[in-house]
Amino acid sequence: xxxxxxxxxxxxxxxxxxxxxxxxxxxxxxxxxxxxxxxxxxxxxxxxxxxxxxxxxxxxxxxxxxxxxxxxxxxxxxxxxxxxxxxxxxxxxxxxxxxxxxxxxxxxxxxxxxxxxxxxxxxxxxxxxxxxxxxxxxxxxxxxxxxxxxxxxxxxxxxxxxxxxxxxxxxxxxxxxxxxxxxxxxxxx
Numbered sequence: 001x002x003x004x005x006x007x008x009x010x011x012x013x014x015x016x017x018x019x020x021x022x023x024x025x026x027x028x029x030x031x032x033x034x035x036x037x038x039x040x041x042x043x044x045x046x047x048x049x050x051x052x053x054x055x056x057x058x059x060x061x062x063x064x065x066x067x068x069x070x071x072x073x074x075x076x077x078x079x080x081x082x083x084x085x086x087x088x089x090x091x092x093x094x095x096x097x098x099x100x101x102x103x104x105x106x107x108x109x110x111x112x113x114x115x116x117x118x119x120x121x122x123x124x125x126x127x128x129x130x131x132x133x134x135x136x137x138x139x140x141x142x143x144x145x146x147x148x149x150x151x152x153x154x155x156x157x158x159x160x161x162x163x164x165x166x167x168x169x170x171x172x173x174x175x176x177x178x179x180x181x182x183x184x185x186x187x188x189x
Contacts, residue, residue, distance in 0.1 A: 014045025
């Protein structure tokens with residue numbers, strides 16, 4: 001596998017924030033030359049929230065490899081498949097807690113466990129707020145295990161003119177953390 005071509009797992013969790021997942025998949029399509037495979041797993045609540053928040057089921061139209069939330073035969077359920085990056089977007093506090101506790105009760109949590117044990121890149125895009133001490137301790141545990149906590153906190157430096165542009169400030173930061181190159185706002189440029 002070439003070093004500049006990625007195999008990515010995208011877990012779409014059940015918290016509010018379907019727009020982040022949609023824009024993340026849109027951006028991945030724009031930079032197809034930088035990834036070999038994208039495996040997607042959605043929770044039941046993620047599918048519901050997508051339809052509720054975005055008014056469609058367009059996630060079914062994306063040309064990625066989709067896996068059932070209980071499909072433990074998915075390639076990224078094993079470290080030997082060499083998926084190098086996993087993004088959980090959006091990530092609920094429940095999923096954060098299960099990952100931090102090592103509970104592999106579905107494909108998303110199993111894949112996160114694999115990514116951490118293989119010392120690969122795990123990025124959790126937390127959407128809920130405020131945080132209680134349990135959430136903060138779970139974030140600490142993930143960070144100490146090598147994961148990256150990236151709350152879905154938009155920035156305003158680029159003077160976004162729409163909800164999509166505002167949401168892209170989070171998505172573009174996530175893709176930067178994943179090591180992908182894309183044209184986006186850069187401070188001081």
